[in-house]
Amino acid sequence: xxxxxxxxxxSTYTPGIVKSLMVRxxxxxxxxxxxYDIDEARQRTLAPVVEKVIRDHSDTIKFIVTSDAExxxxxxxxxxxxxxxxxxxxxxxxxxxxLRHGVVGQETCGPGGLAYGLRxxxxxxxxxxxxxxxxxxxAWIVNYSNPAAIVAEGVRRLRPNARVLNICDMPVAAxxxxxxxxxxxxxxxxxxxxxxxxxxxxxxxxxxxxxxxxEVRRHVAQFGLLTEDASKTDPQHADPSWVKTWRxxxxxxxxxxxxxxxxxxxxxxxxxxxxxxxxxxLTRANEVMNGREKKLxxxxxxxxxxxxxxxxxxxxVHGAFxxxxxxxxxxxxxxxxxxxxENKGAIANLPYDAMVEVPAYITANGPEPVRMGAVPLFHQTxxxxxxxxxxxxxxxxxxxxxxxxxxxxxxNRTVPTMQHAKAILDDMIEANRDYWPQL
Ligand code: G6P
Ligand code: MN
Numbered sequence: 261x262x263x264x265x266x267x268x269x270x271s272t273y274t275p276g277i278v279k280s281l282m283v284r285x286x287x288x289x290x291x292x293x294x295x296y297d298i299d300e301a302r303q304r305t306l307a308p309v310v311e312k313v314i315r316d317h318s319d320t321i322k323f324i325v326t327s328d329a330e331x332x333x334x335x336x337x338x339x340x341x342x343x344x345x346x347x348x349x350x351x352x353x354x355x356x357x358x359l360r361h362g363v364v365g366q367e368t369c370g371p372g373g374l375a376y377g378l379r380x381x382x383x384x385x386x387x388x389x390x391x392x393x394x395x396x397x398x399a400w401i402v403n404y405s406n407p408a409a410i411v412a413e414g415v416r417r418l419r420p421n422a423r424v425l426n427i428c429d430m431p432v433a434a435x436x437x438x439x440x441x442x443x444x445x446x447x448x449x450x451x452x453x454x455x456x457x458x459x460x461x462x463x464x465x466x467x468x469x470x471x472x473x474x475e476v477r478r479h480v481a482q483f484g485l486l487t488e489d490a491s492k493t494d495p496q497h498a499d500p501s502w503v504k505t506w507r508x509x510x511x512x513x514x515x516x517x518x519x520x521x522x523x524x525x526x527x528x529x530x531x532x533x534x535x536x537x538x539x540x541x542l543t544r545a546n547e548v549m550n551g552r553e554k555k556l557x558x559x560x561x562x563x564x565x566x567x568x569x570x571x572x573x574x575x576x577v578h579g580a581f582x583x584x585x586x587x588x589x590x591x592x593x594x595x596x597x598x599x600x601x602e603n604k605g606a607i608a609n610l611p612y613d614a615m616v617e618v619p620a621y622i623t624a625n626g627p628e629p630v631r632m633g634a635v636p637l638f639h640q641t642x643x644x645x646x647x648x649x650x651x652x653x654x655x656x657x658x659x660x661x662x663x664x665x666x667x668x669x670x671x672n673r674t675v676p677t678m679q680h681a682k683a684i685l686d687d688m689i690e691a692n693r694d695y696w697p698q699l
Pocket of ligand 1: 368406428429430496544548
């Protein structure tokens with residue numbers, strides 16, 4: 261049985277992930293679960309909820325809650341990483357600063373994602389170093405930390421040999437919705453997909469060897485990437501803002517007649533419309549703080565007081581996916597999953613060393629990307645511009661370069677002019693004083 265550490269143990273996602281682990285104990289046996297967080301108080305508050313989830317399923321799994329890296333990682337076999345540097349207070353800034361300038365305010369797309377990247381790359385590298393110091397030499401870090409594309413590129417640049425697999429639940433969440441639309445379990449879908457994280461396209465959706473993508477597109481043109489009544493989506497994605505996000509891919513579909521776009525492309529392709537429909541004073545960070553966060557903390561408090569745990573967290577594709585990936589790594593299952601990997605020719609006309617999102621077979625030695633071939637000029641150009649923005653941001657972080665940060669902001673498709681790029685960057689430098697390297 262494995263020792264698993266969750267870095268970012270105080271996340272509101274932790275109970276859902278642990279629940280997903282508990283229902284898979286036969287496939288992924290566990291001796292210990294350790295929660296690790298630098299925010300000790302937050303983690304202590306939520307830990308009893310996690311412990312209850314474990315004890316409902318197992319008396320034998322050892323449970324440790326710590327802010328000490330050695331205690332957290334000694335001998336660990338798997339580390340699930342989900343850090344949020346600056347927490348929701350800074351997510352709110354990532355969203356609201358660009359909006360003040362009339363630009364998309366999103367935690368991973370546009371200036372918000374770039375700012376979050378500048379906060380996260382170096383702490384992620386610190387985490388990797390701690391894991392390498394203490395954990396089992398063959399340990400894998402499965403990394404959900406955002407902004408995933410930029411974090412992946414930062415890790416590739418700074419710790420190229422680290423055993424880190426970067427993942428995102430958006431493609432698999434899309435597959436869950438596609439499955440619901442087709443009336444097929446998502447595990448029965450075999451998809452082709454190419455792009456960068458939060459910037460890609462499904463090109464085939466095979467069910468028993470038949471490509472159902474045209475049928476999915478016809479549905480999406482009418483209802484968005486949701487079932488007609490939206491009720492079959494994961495609770496994580498049932499908030500009104502998420503329903504809007506899934507529906508909003510309708511207007512961009514015509515630009516990609518053969519493919520199904522990742523919903524996140526809406527931020528790059530129709531930024532004005534997104535900004536117009538966004539309240540600049542009440543963003544997703546506020547929605548999460550007032551919703552998911554509040555509800556879980558209230559439940560933790562009630563559980564402490566009454567011994568009864570109210571239903572307060574999401575169990576769904578987010579947790580299920582990371583457990584699937586971990587199983588495939590652990591037992592060399594070579595399952596095919598959409599993950600973020602070094603290109604190595606998978607997308608023939610993108611750089612060999614770009615961090616791309618494509619299907620890969622997940623082996624005990626890591627992901628083996630599947631060849632998606634060359635992509636059309638239009639898509640290739642969009643991808644190259646986004647890649648350049650992300651790579652320049654990583655270089656800005658490593659070199660402490662204001663010039664490169666400004667180039668990264670300027671190249672981002674969500675940013676209309678050079679003046680916008682500079683004004684937003686300068687505001688963000690101010691807001692991120694405690695977090696960014698000196699530019
Ligand atoms: C999806 C994305 C993640 C992102 C999350 C935000 O799951 O793949 O990258 O962090 O949405 O969700 P939230 O509910 O916090 O807005
Ligand atoms: Mn994601």
